[in-house]
Amino acid sequence: MSKMLKMVSDAEKSIVGFLKYLLDSGKVSGVLTLRQINESGSVDYGLVTRSSELDRAVPLMPVMPVNAAEILSNLTPSRKPLAVVVKPCELRGFIERIKREQGSLENLLVISQTCGGVVPMKVSVKSKNKTLTADYYKAVARGEIPDHIRPTCKACEYFVPMTADITVSMIGEAVSSCRIFLNSDKAVSMAEGFDVPAEDGELDVSITESHLVKRRNERSRLFKQIESEQKGLDDLLQVFGKCIGCHACSRVCPICYCTLCDFESRHFDQNVTLFEKELDQKGGLRLPPDTLFFHLGRMSHMSFSCVGCGQCTDVCPAEIDVSAQFMRTGEMTAARFNYVPGKDVSEEIPVMVFKEEEFQEIGE
Amino acid sequence: MGADPHCGAEISVEKETGKTILNFLKHMLNQKLIDGLLMPVMVPSGDSYAWILMKDSTLVDRANPLAPVMPVQGAKALKSLTRKGKSDMTVAAVMRPCEVKAAVELSKLSQVNLDQLILVSYDCPGAIPLEMYSQDPAGKESHFRSMIEGKQFEEDSVKPVCQFCTDFSVPASDLHFALAGEEGSKPVIVSCSEKGSSLMDKMGLKTSHDLTPWENRVEEIRKAKSKKREEIYKTVQHMVEGFDNLLDTFSDCIGCHNCQSACPICYCRQCYFDSKEARPEARFLLEQAEKRGGISFPQDKILFHVGRMSHMSLSCVSCGLCSDACPVSIPVARIFSYVGSQTQKAFEYDAGKTAGEALPMKEYKMDELQEIHEMIKSAESGEVPHE
Secondary structure, three states, rough: OEEEEEEEEOOHHHHHHHHHHHHOOOOHHHHHEEEEEEOOOOEEEEEEEEEHHHEEEEOOOOOOOOHHHHHHHHHOOOOOOOOEEOOOOHHHHHHHHOOOOOOOOOOOOEEOOOOOOOOOHHHHHHHHOHHHHHHHHHHHHHHOOOOOHHHHHHHOOOOOOOOOOEEEEEEOOOOOOOEEOOOOHHHHHHOOOOOOEEEOOOOHHHHHHHHHHHHHHHHHHHHHHHHHHHEEEHHHHHEEEEEEEOOHHHOOOOOOOOOOOHOOOHHOOOOOOHHHHHHHHHHEEOOOOOHHHHHHHHHHHHHHHHOOHHHHHOOOOOOHHHHHHHHHHHHHHHHHHHOOOOOOOOOOHHHHHOOOOOOOOHHH | OOOOOOOEOOOOOOOOOHHHHHHHHHHEEEHOOOOOEEEEEEEEOOOOOEEEEEOOOHHHHHHOOOOOOOOHHHHHHHHHHOOOOOOOEEEEEOHHHHHHHHHHHHHHHOOOOOOEEEEEEOOOOOOOOOOHHHEEEEEEEEHHHHHHHHOOOOOOOOOOOHHHOEEEEEEEEOEEEEHHHOOOOOEEEEEOOOOHHHHHHHHOOOOOOOHHHHHHHHHHHHHHHHHHHHHHHHHHHHHHHHHHHHHHOOOOOOOOOHHHOOOOOOOOOOEEEEEEEHHHHHHHHHHHHHHHHEEEEEHHHHHHHHHHHHHHHHOOOOOHHHHHOOOOOOOHHHHHHHHHHHHHHHOOOOOOOOOOOOOHHHHOOOOOHHHHHHHHHHHOOOOOOOO
């Protein structure tokens, strides 16, 4: 039987209380959490070391200004213990980064939640995170998919964190109370001495299972929608033809960790003679070049690790639903390797292991 | 280049201005005066445009020299073509005045080679924000066409920076299509450089057209826009004054640096703020947090914007691409346009106006910025400098 903390206040207050305890007792030296940074309601991630600073913390708010995986890479390996509160897909993104030697779980206490999804950036910025959240929490408490979350969140199957030390139960949980599940020995020992003693308890699978059915329906609906868009080059051009080549999708992607993307490097500068030749052959060419090539290149580099966080769609100025495209491609590539990105830190990324017997059909 | 328009000529006019321009360019191509044309062509999904370098005349028919939107700054297309050296082909590029200006700035930064390029501009009514266009492409197409045909240059449906753009007709190009003339007047081709004049000669155009009515109309519009500019700058000024206001202005910034990525002037392959050097060690971050009680991510939010301002505002052409690219709707374009207007004023520099002119930062003038010298002197002598 695993352990849990049964709290009598709402999830946000409960977890902030727990975080304050961790800081005040010296069990951790810092806390990474979302926090409100001004009166108008802007939110960012903060590394907080003073518990009074946690008064402005909103660790469970359904927003994702940046995917925290990248921040965790910058903060680790940490010499001192840190508690970090991240969404399940941020944790999965970080696990994928660790496999690429971009971080470490050492000295981290990872706190996550059964996640109701996050609101698109434009919506959260416009509403200053005020009007939407009440409706959001009600829907999550009823075990429903909230209305205004990202399309990829609606279609996310991995809303229960897979490798967190601590899981805050949100989906199907009453708004006024909260249960915090301690999944690891580290979590149990961290909670020792807290006001609320740990008791036996298990995350209610029947609730998450029935929610999963809803998410899966949304997923097949979304994928069905884009299935026809991915059949060939012409279809892909329909989708990515309006790309402006800003590469914002790669910059906010938790998996794309390269300091300089190859597509922005000198390798992709072409001599004008090459353009002249192409112009002679084809009669016309697009400038800057390599629009579709960039997306296919990125897909081949990271799609099997795509955690479907949706950041790429949120930042696309051309309003391409990049995330849905990459999520579907990712699911298909990962499935070929029986791989679930972000599930297990000890598992190698598929392209790093050579198995003699795999893909025999291609050999044939 | 950058000289006053030399001479104007009447051209054969079609029902639509876009077609008129297209026919003129096609003529240049057919006469082999140019080897290729760079123009916007609608993308397959029908809700945006891409820059296409073309020589095939069937492709030319599909182009729209007067695209309502500017998804990619034209100077960037020219950069990708000539970054590694000049072209052997003569290419005519039809672009908005701010794109021409950006190309001129990039030529000073050795990122565009203008030698074999013919820059063709037109009186620009502004560009419709990309987000609004993609919601209703057909509607916006006809709206934009009616703006052109009705000579409406003071429309509010264009980007905020376009609404107050006083350089909508700056002929820094080689050839310029004068569209903003008096009501009922026909488009006129204007040459603005020797390159342009020699092309017009080769085409056998009579360059005796009186440009005065057009110039008067342009001046009239410019005055109105200039007034609007002052009004809007007033609303922006406080957003960048002092650190607290800057913090507030950029509080929603997610650090994606997409403003920089869309900016035609920011040509660095890798921005310093994205480099390994700008990434502090984990240990340093925790030490900072311990000192201050907490630190924010992304790091260097303000430093990035202020750094970018100091690097490129002197060359800012107010094209507005940064605002289009911002996922959290910060009015980056208005802010940078305002700051750019101030820095350019200090150096008496007009970004993109003259190709031969050196960038202010590349030139040392003994007598410039004397007021700063005075400030230092009075500070050293212990006096408090007055505002």
